[in-house]
Amino acid sequence: MAHSKKTATASGGAVKFIETAPDGSVIKTIYDGAASLYKKDKIYLVARIQKKKTVNVTVINGELSDITSSSRRGAGFHAFDEKGASAFISTNTFPDINFDGIAASLKNLIGASAAYDIKRNTDIFSLEPQVNIVNNEYPHPYEKYSLNDIIAKVKAANKKTCEIDRQKLSVTTSCSIAVDDFIIIRSDGTFSAFAIPRAALSSSITAKENGQTASVGARLGSSDLSVLFDQALHGDFMSQSEFYAREAVKLCSAPSIEAGKYRVVIDYALAKGLAHEAFGHAAEADLHKGSILWRNDKFIKGERVAPDEVNITDGPLFNDYAWQPVGANGNLRGQTAIVKNGVVEKSLCDIFSSREAGVANENSERIEGFDCPAIPRMTNIRLEYSKPVKTDRRFYELSPVEVNKMLLENGLLSEECETLLLLGYKGGQVSPVNGDFVFNCSVIYKMNRQAAAPAMYKPAIFAGKTLSALSSIISAIGPVKSDALGTCGKSGQGVPSSGGSNYFLVIDSSDGITIG
Amino acid sequence: MKDKVLTILCDFLAALRAHKDFAAEDFRLTSDYNESLTLGQKENELLGPYNMPSISKSLTATLYIRWNDKKVSNVNLNYEGILNFDKEIGGWREKAFHDEWAPAVWHESVFDNADALKYKMYDPEIAEIVDGKAGFLFDAIKHADTKLRSVSKLITVNAFAAVNRRFIFLGPDAGEPVYDFDFSLAGIAFELDNQYSDSFIKRRIFTFKDIDPMIEKALRFYPAFSAKTDKKDALPKPAVKSVILTPSVSESFINKYLMSNLYGRPVVEKQARFSLGDFSSHEKFFRDDISIKYEPDFDDFEVNNIPLTYEGVYSEPVYFVKHGKLQTPMLDLKYAKKAEMQPTAYLSPDTFQCSEYKLKIETGEYECVNNILDDMRDGFIIFDVLGMHTQDHTSGDFSISAPHAVMVRDGKPAGLVKLSISGNFFEILNHHNTKFLNWYCEGDSVLMKCTCS
Structure with a gap:
């Protein structure tokens, strides 16, 4: 991987890129047009060009069921006048772009809103100009493999999962691959070009037995095709898929857990859900107001929300499913320490929200596509406990029995209440206003103080208050694993997200947390 | 481009x-x-860098x-792919595959445009707004904001207009x-205050008269969201209680537990509550007086009117x-073939660019929600739920959080509580x-009993 960070005045890289790029003449028209629009009309432009190709392969119960391919190209133009009124136009006709026509329409739109008492924001004018041309080298690039290689691997994964119990299981295995290229141009000479390829492999598993059903799933991803062709990562996926297939059959006859308060041990995928849904969204600066991280009209920087050992960090990780090194306004994005040693430190903000939040701009904005406005949002969020119970084993080598044993050996089973192990993240939702969250898991085990096999229960909702949950973290097991993936749907835009935590987090029983 | 679209497509197909x-x-x-x-x-502030006027084409x-x-290809294209398909056709061919169940292209024998347009689907007034005359959308936002200001501190309102061909x-x-x-x-x-929401959508431009009932509902019930309730008084211990699901909550239950189990693919592939055999033998799963159907209502501009599936x-x-x-x-065409049954109306977001399609539960008698409320001695109105998408639709079990449940005592709203509700939706429905x-x-809404805690 290599990238350059230069001021826009030293933009030789941009010129060279444009000269050699397909559709270079159109990109140059936009690059030059953005600069002249500001010079002539004092209209500041952020232009985003996207070229995306996808292919999805679906195998159901051993049969190739579908291959769907798509291509998508377009450009979005966000314009601001000097007083901070703004407008946005997108079109999927790129490279057939009538730049002058779009500029005229943007001016008209901005003009039409001038009659109203509108929110204005001029902070884009103070954003530092940059040139970022990001080139990545991946261990398993797309060019290295044929479609047949991919289909064979997906079929094999499906077959192996089905074979756990052909009579009782139905398994859909899908691989979604996207090659997503962006160019971002601003009136100040900023030029950023980067690609955010990604591949996700998933199994949706339904078990039926004696009229009862249970549905579970497995999924992992990467930027390149590592999730299919890297032995260790693909092995992790297969371990996950086969484990949940076995448990799904047993779940059909499992009892329900009694609703109540428990000490809970959650796996890293559920912890990612907690970090992303329950805390991360409140840390996004456009959602601060009225959230649990906003008090007395300001962001609660400096307040303690968790024990000393807890850190929450968001930022792009190379070859991760949600890897995105550059913000949607074109400037480099780094790692943001949202919570450091248990204390709120930084907010996930962009240039439009940082001043109001009273924090530094982190260039945390992202978009789903060229036709979407940029908003602050996470990439890879990790909730890390700095003094975990150590293990050198891989996550998928630790069965519920072995987790039970580690908890027992380290005095982490509660004497006052039962301890539950929750595995598998099935999604969640949160109210940023009061921090109420709900998550669902795939399966629950009641831990056993005599080290016997833990009893299995059907999944039940894990609900609570974000700040109660964070302050109740008392320990963790294993190193940080950050490959739990998802698609974040904030504001109707679906962008890849990922994250994780130590293998397992231990959260003590509290009034703010319930199961069932 | 609007006027050239048909020409572009015809030229593309001729060249193809x-x-x-x-x-x-x-x-x-x-x-x-x-x-x-x-x-x-957004939160009282009109427009701004996240809510600016946006035009998309x-x-x-x-x-x-x-x-x-006999291989098949499924390809999604956009403008550039249509214009320069010769660069793409090799890729389509490369991704073609054998599918035993791939359906033939469907040709309706008697159906044409005129048949479909017994109801109106296009409102020229919306086209004018999309062309830039956005004044009405500003007025509508102001109308909602003004009327709701008395009950809410932070008001977010979004409006849109779209035309399609x-x-x-x-x-x-x-x-x-x-x-x-x-x-x-x-x-x-x-x-309202990021915790109460409602919406109106139709294929014609809405009027103030359309949105006023939503506003009146908010004015009636939202004040209860800030009324303090003694939790012990509301629900001393978990109990089976009567709850009324508002239309949006009812719809989320129906979509999750009924619609998800009716789609052909999960049924045929054994990933649904019901098996194909259950349908073939007309197994009885619901109460005698419950029928579940798709039916256009034939009123002009209703979203639920779908002339054709995306497969024609x-x-x-x-x-x-x-x-x-x-x-x-x-059933779409592929799963109709696999199920050896006739294809049906197919409700999916890409059908006519809308995700608001609804199944209707037909039953002998519908009661007015206000009468039920007046008679309710002790119960709750569920205004929203968290976590519905995480539930297992195949089992019917639900265990979800209802962060905004209005307690009803002796027919009157009596404060807000946060509930967990649980049960099995199939058992409850029956x-x-x-x-x-x-x-x-x-x-459009449901009265039911379930475990509340």
């Missing part, structure tokens, strides 16, 4: 049919041209090809579209469940105490 590599026995091209305008107010298409060697070309010699529809969509949604199949009214007995899954109510329209 003449291309040396296009060895296809049949194909279907479903294409949409869309223009939209959105704008909004796009031409997209889905191409289904049955090649001469849908073409369906059916090969192998298609030169002109078999179907060519103009349709439109407009809507407004508001959110006429969307006839269909019972999925009749008098408690399973009738047919919701219970004789469960009733279907009229809130905004027939049967």
Whole structure:
């Protein structure tokens, strides 16, 4: 991987890129047009060009069921006048772009809103100009493999999962691959070009037995095709898929857990859900107001929300499913320490929200596509406990029995209440206003103080208050694993997200947390 | 581009049919041209860098090809791919595959545009707004903001207008579209203090009269959201209680537990509650007085009016469940073939660019929600739920959080509580105490008993 960070005045890289790029003449028209629009009309432009190709392969119960391919190209133009009124136009006709026509329409739109008492924001004018041309080298690039290689691997994964119990299981295995290229141009000479390829492999598993059903799933991803062709990562996926297939059959006859308060041990995928849904969204600066991280009209920087050992960090990780090194306004994005040693430190903000939040701009904005406005949002969020119970084993080598044993050996089973192990993240939702969250898991085990096999229960909702949950973290097991993936749907835009935590987090029983 | 779209598509198909590599026995091209305008107010502030007026224009298409060697391709295209398809056709061919269940291209024998347009789907007023006359959207946002200001500190309102043109070309010699529809969509949604929301959407531009009932509902119930309630008084311990699901919550239950188990793919692939055999033998799963159906209401501009599926199949009214007995899954062409049944109306977001399609639960009697409320001695109105998408639709079990439940005592709103509600939706639906109510329209909300804690 290599990238350059230069001021826009030293933009030789941009010129060279444009000269050699397909559709270079159109990109140059936009690059030059953005600069002249500001010079002539004092209209500041952020232009985003996207070229995306996808292919999805679906195998159901051993049969190739579908291959769907798509291509998508377009450009979005966000314009601001000097007083901070703004407008946005997108079109999927790129490279057939009538730049002058779009500029005229943007001016008209901005003009039409001038009659109203509108929110204005001029902070884009103070954003530092940059040139970022990001080139990545991946261990398993797309060019290295044929479609047949991919289909064979997906079929094999499906077959192996089905074979756990052909009579009782139905398994859909899908691989979604996207090659997503962006160019971002601003009136100040900023030029950023980067690609955010990604591949996700998933199994949706339904078990039926004696009229009862249970549905579970497995999924992992990467930027390149590592999730299919890297032995260790693909092995992790297969371990996950086969484990949940076995448990799904047993779940059909499992009892329900009694609703109540428990000490809970959650796996890293559920912890990612907690970090992303329950805390991360409140840390996004456009959602601060009225959230649990906003008090007395300001962001609660400096307040303690968790024990000393807890850190929450968001930022792009190379070859991760949600890897995105550059913000949607074109400037480099780094790692943001949202919570450091248990204390709120930084907010996930962009240039439009940082001043109001009273924090530094982190260039945390992202978009789903060229036709979407940029908003602050996470990439890879990790909730890390700095003094975990150590293990050198891989996550998928630790069965519920072995987790039970580690908890027992380290005095982490509660004497006052039962301890539950929750595995598998099935999604969640949160109210940023009061921090109420709900998550669902795939399966629950009641831990056993005599080290016997833990009893299995059907999944039940894990609900609570974000700040109660964070302050109740008392320990963790294993190193940080950050490959739990998802698609974040904030504001109707679906962008890849990922994250994780130590293998397992231990959260003590509290009034703010319930199961069932 | 709007005026050139048909020409672009016809030229594309002419060139495609003449291309040396296009060895296809049949194909279907479903294409949409869309223009939209959105704008909004976020937490009392009109427009701004996240809610600026936005115009979007796009031409997209889905191409289904049955090649001469019996392989099939499913390709999603946009403008550039249509114009420069010769650069893409090699990729389509490379991704073609053998599918035993790949359906033939569907050709309706008697259906045409005129049949479909018994109801209006296109409102020229929306087109004017999309063309830039956005004043009404500003006025509507202001109207909602002004009326709701007395009960809310932070008001978010978003409004949009969109016009579309849908073409369906059916090969192998298609030169002109078999179907060519103009349709439109407009809507407004508001959110109070990030915790109470409602929305209105139709294929015509909405009026103040349309949105006033939503505002009145908010004015009636939202003040209870801030009324303090003694938790012990509200629900000392977990108990089975009567709850009324508001229309949006009812719809989320129906979509999750009924619609998800009726789609052909999960039924046929054994990933649904019901098996294909259950439908073939018309197994009885529901109460005698419950039927579940898709039916256009034939009123102009209703979102639920769907002339054709995206595969070109006429969307006839269909019972999925009749008098408690399973009738047919919701079948697209592939799964109709695999199930050896007839294709049905198919409700998916890409059908006519809308995700608001609804199943209707038909039952003997619907009661007015206000009468039920007046008679309710002790219960709750559930205004929203968290975590519905995480539930297992196949089992019917639910265990979800209801962060905004209004306690009802002796027929009156008596404060807000946060509840967890749980049970099995199939069992609840079949219970004789469960009733279907009229809130905004027939049967759009549900009275049921479930465990509340």
